[in-house]
Amino acid sequence: MGKTYRIAVVAGDGTGPEVIREGIKVIDTLSRKSDFKIDWIYYNLGGEQYKKCQEILPDSVLAELRKVDAIYLGAIGHPDVKPGILEKGLLLRLRFELDQYINLRPVKLYPNVASPLKDKTPEQIDFVVVRENTEGMYCGAGGFLRKGTPQETAVQESINTRFGVERCIRYAFELTKKRNKQKKLTLCGKTNVLTYAFDLWERAFYHVAKEYPGVKPDYAHVDATCMWMVKNPEWFDVIVTDNLFGDIITDLGAMIQGGMGIAAGGNINPNGVSMFEPIGGSAPKYTNQNVINPLAAICAGGMMLETIGETAAGQKIEAAVIKCLSTGKIKSLAAGRMGLTTTEMGDFVATNL
Ligand code: IPM
Ligand code: MN
Secondary structure, three states: OOOOOEEEOOOOOOOHHHHHHHHHHHHHHOEEEEEEEEEEEEEEOOOOHHHOOOOOHHHHHHHOOOOOOOOEEEEOOOOOOOOOOOHHHHHHHHHHHHOOOOEEEEOOOOOOOOOOOOOOOOOOOOOEEEEOOOOEHHOOOOOEOOOOOOOHHHHHOOEEHHHHHHHHHHHHHHHHHOOOOOOEEEEEEEOOOOOOHHHHHHHHHHHOOOOOOOOEEHHHHHHHHHHHHHHHHHHHHEEEHHHHHHHHHHHHHHOOOOOOOOEEEEEEEOOEEEEEEEOOOOOHHOOEEEEEEEEEHHHHHHHHHHHOOOOOHHHHHHHHHHHHHHOOOOOOOOOOOOOOOOOHHHHHHHOOO
């Protein structure tokens, strides 16, 4: 008998519920043909819920989420809620509380997908960004002085602990070794200006590198990383970087792989509860129109299965997505231009498993 996993579903705001529904459809279809079962546990969290009861993430819910096998997240963000409230109160809080210290974001161009990089092939756009996910500029350290006066001052600090940086770097080295491609790990930083934070990063990086003689350590400043992601993406195998740089370069990464419609990510605690999400937002203007692209959510579902231990099943999802794309029936990955509805896209992947 196979295993039964308990997975929390936080579909969230906007188009989140629509894309997550398709991801669940695909995983359930696969589960019926496989040896594992999923118990989906639905949580109603997000902007609507916050407007109703002024609560974002009750402690009792957080306590339950600590006990599930994984979390499947749609999107967070509501047009009526001031920016920052839900992001900090739900998404970032979950990442921090559950110590999901890795944000894993593959940048992979699938066949038949139009990249804005016109001469690049799927072989040339295939790397993974390992973004530190619990420290850096995201800690909320800092404050105001004389706020609201002409002399006001704002300070926002980046926290980098040797412990936090080293565990992230070590994860990245392990991944590079396991991927077994170019066996090259690039540290993306800004050692020429951020001479404290990235000094620590650089020392930790070359210290850990000694444990991985088979992996080539490499370094690029973040600005140059952006340039090369466009000019020579084939130079990258795995990139490791801090929270803010990782946030920024993975939006660029999503674009070169064909857009938010296909970009998936995982917030990973290798020893705890991980959370998987399409990296795009809640797309309020497309909500409930059955036009949003669920492929990113479906791919995030595949990453989720791989992480909880159903590696073969996770790979089958990716293979099915590639198969669908290869048929040429999907006209575009952009919302409203796919040539298929959201639900049809989910069905299409499910029938190609
Ligand atoms: C992301 C998002 C979040 C981040 C926001 C919504 C807080 O942009 O997951 O990349 O900055 O991490
Ligand atoms: Mn982002």
